[in-house]
Amino acid sequence: MTPLLQVENLAKFYGHRIGCTDVSFDLFPGEVMGIVGESGSGKSTLLNCLAGHLTPDRGAVRFDTRAEGLKDTITMSEPERRMLGRTDWAFVHQHARDGLRMNVSAGGNVGERLMAVNARHYGNIRAEAIDWLGRVEITQDRIDERPTAFSGGMQQRLQIARNLVTGPRLVFMDEPTGGLDVSVQARLLDLLRSLVREMNLSAIIVTHDLAVVRLLADRLMVMKDGHVIETGLTDQVLDDPQQAYTQLLVSSVLQV
Amino acid sequence: MSDYNFAYLDEQTKRMIRRAILKGLAIPGYQVPFASREMPMPYGWGTGGVQVSAAVLKPDDTFKVIDQGADDTTNAVSIRRFFQKTAGVAVTEATEEASVIQTRHRIPEAELRADQILVYQVPIPEPLRFLEPSEVETRKMHALEEYGLMHVKLYEDISQHGDIATAYAYPVKVEGRYVMDPSPIPKFDNPKLKMAGIQLFGAGREQRIYAIPPYTDVVSLDFEDYPFQPTKADHACDLCGAEDSYLDELIMDDAGKRMFMCSDTDYCATRRKGGHIGAQGAPHREDAA
Numbered sequence: 111m112t113p114l115l116q117v118e119n120l121a122k123f124y125g126h127r128i129g130c131t132d133v134s135f136d137l138f139p140g141e142v143m144g145i146v147g148e149s150g151s152g153k154s155t156l157l158n159c160l161a162g163h164l165t166p167d168r169g170a171v172r173f174d175t176r177a178e179g180l181k182d183t184i185t186m187s188e189p190e191r192r193m194l195g196r197t198d199w200a201f202v203h204q205h206a207r208d209g210l211r212m213n214v215s216a217g218g219n220v221g222e223r224l225m226a227v228n229a230r231h232y233g234n235i236r237a238e239a240i241d242w243l244g245r246v247e248i249t250q251d252r253i254d255e256r257p258t259a260f261s262g263g264m265q266q267r268l269q270i271a272r273n274l275v276t277g278p279r280l281v282f283m284d285e286p287t288g289g290l291d292v293s294v295q296a297r298l299l300d301l302l303r304s305l306v307r308e309m310n311l312s313a314i315i316v317t318h319d320l321a322v323v324r325l326l327a328d329r330l331m332v333m334k335d336g337h338v339i340e341t342g343l344t345d346q347v348l349d350d351p352q353q354a355y356t357q358l359l360v361s362s363v364l365q366v
Numbered sequence: 367m368s369d370y371n372f373a374y375l376d377e378q379t380k381r382m383i384r385r386a387i388l389k390g391l392a393i394p395g396y397q398v399p400f401a402s403r404e405m406p407m408p409y410g411w412g413t414g415g416v417q418v419s420a421a422v423l424k425p426d427d428t429f430k431v432i433d434q435g436a437d438d439t440t441n442a443v444s445i446r447r448f449f450q451k452t453a454g455v456a457v458t459e460a461t462e463e464a465s466v467i468q469t470r471h472r473i474p475e476a477e478l479r480a481d482q483i484l485v486y487q488v489p490i491p492e493p494l495r496f497l498e499p500s501e502v503e504t505r506k507m508h509a510l511e512e513y514g515l516m517h518v519k520l521y522e523d524i525s526q527h528g529d530i531a532t533a534y535a536y537p538v539k540v541e542g543r544y545v546m547d548p549s550p551i552p553k554f555d556n557p558k559l560k561m562a563g564i565q566l567f568g569a570g571r572e573q574r575i576y577a578i579p580p581y582t583d584v585v586s587l588d589f590e591d592y593p594f595q596p597t598k599a600d601h602a603c604d605l606c607g608a609e610d611s612y613l614d615e616l617i618m619d620d621a622g623k624r625m626f627m628c629s630d631t632d633y634c635a636t637r638r639k640g641g642h643i644g645a646q647g648a649p650h651r652e653d654a655a
């Protein structure tokens with residue numbers, strides 16, 4: 111089976127400081143990979159390198175493109191990479207306002223990706239927006255409101271709808287439940303889990319929250335100081351951590 | 367007159383502007399940066415258009431200036447006088463007689479010929495600015511032809527107003543490539559953007575020049591189910607009776623009496639001279655101006 115994403119020896123430095131280094135893994139279609147680790151361990155750096163937002167200093171990130179199969183996204187042309195960014199890839203930011211247009215209505219936010227791939231029928235775009243708002247539990251009567259009128263949880267759900275509307279094959283998420291209060295988090299997690307299953311999504315989810323990976327991730331990568339120190343099936347890593355650091359991480363969180 | 371170089375700007379500056387114009391003509395709709403000069407008038411008063419006019423004017427040209435279609439507004443008069451004084455060119459109010467026409471907010475009703483140049487004053491050249499404030503990002507969007515955002519703006523219009531409410535500066539795609547802001551002309555004028563004359567756009571404060579060569583394809587953006595419509599007031603001109611011209615609405619008195627008249631004053635006068643009379647018009651007299 112061809113991996114959807116193949117990462118080889120990836121490294122990114124900020125001057126002398128390590129962002130992340132020596133990262134290699136394969137992600138297969140339909141798989142959800144969690145990335146956990148303490149603050150500053152390089153999770154966001156890695157995710158941004160994978161999604162084409164940062165240019166790594168070393169390594170390859172090969173994506174199984176529709177036309178040409180596995181292709182290094184770091185060396186491909188910028189137009190091609192940006193095209194992936196609005197079709198086959200989706201990126202869910204921690205702060206919804208980084209991933210939404212705050213001065214555009216909810217419907218316009220969801221419709222943007224459709225229009226970016228040349229949807230030119232207003233009625234169809236709007237119908238699709240209504241459908242997607244419904245799928246993330248935002249009622250139709252809010253479609254013409256701007257996200258500024260929405261709660262944090264709604265904004266995050268809107269961001270998810272906006273990203274998934276074009277049926278991406280790979281979703282990057284950086285702390286999608288961060289900054290939300292616990293009950294809102296739980297609802298969002300439920301929603302994410304059912305969407306991932308329904309759409310058979312492949313995803314890479316960065317999080318601090320082991321409950322998130324327990325619920326969503328098939329596999330887990332633990333990072334520390336820019337290195338991947340442990341990887342495996344989620345249950346395996348959480349129930350039987352091999353590294354001392356992971357043991358500490360698991361025990362400290364599970365006690366909360 | 368001897369105090370100035372011909373048409374105010376020095377020759378080197380004019381050459382620089384001409385290079386930008388030629389580049390703009392070679393890449394229709396593309397915004398070419400240029401080093402805008404200080405002009406003896408404030409930004410917002412057509413400094414971009416004036417610099418373009420200065421660069422294209424020749425001593426044997428006949429120059430016309432319109433502001434919202436009218437030759438007699440303060441702004442139009444002062445720009446016309448400026449070039450009368452600094453270039454000594456002939457001036458006219460007749461569209462047909464002019465070889466260079468500088469305009470703000472209108473395209474003349476009379477069809478322009480291949481030997482005429484239309485120079486637009488442009489306040490904001492970037493059509494994507496409203497939704498994407500980053501200049502770096504909008505340039506990239508132009509370079510990569512990522513224009514989905516332009517339709518987001520039209521989508522917002524329809525969702526808020528039930529129809530595409532954008533009535534001025536209605537975005538167009540030029541020769542199937544660059545999305546362009548035609549400057550704040552009414553969308554009624556958009557179909558005229560495909561014409562025999564050369565169209566040059568100058569934005570002084572923003573330091574951009576762009577152009578549409580003769581007979582270039584210019585398409586107004588729209589949705590399949592909300593096609594572009596070049597609307598105008600559903601009325602005839604009360605002075606000359608024209609039904610095909612863009613109209614200004616005038617409130618005549620406190621009782622709310624209204625009057626519609628051609629915004630293109632030369633078009634209206636020419637028709638009245640030709641014997642056309644509108645509902646509230648009087649027969650043309652030579653001394654009435």
Ligand SMILES: Nc1ncnc2c1ncn2[C@@H]1O[C@H](COP(=O)(O)OP(=O)(O)OP(=O)(O)O)[C@@H](O)[C@H]1O
Pocket residue numbers: 124127128129130147148149150151152153154155156
């Ligand atoms: N733009 C930057 N310039 C310099 N150093 C940076 C930059 N961004 C991140 N770093 C450094 O790179 C390392 C990894 O940071 P990164 O943001 O990837 O961590 P993280 O795991 O996402 O942390 P958090 O959980 O706090 O979001 C840290 O040492 C950080 O200080």
Ligand SMILES: [Mg+2]
Pocket residue numbers: 153154155
């Ligand atoms: Mg981070």
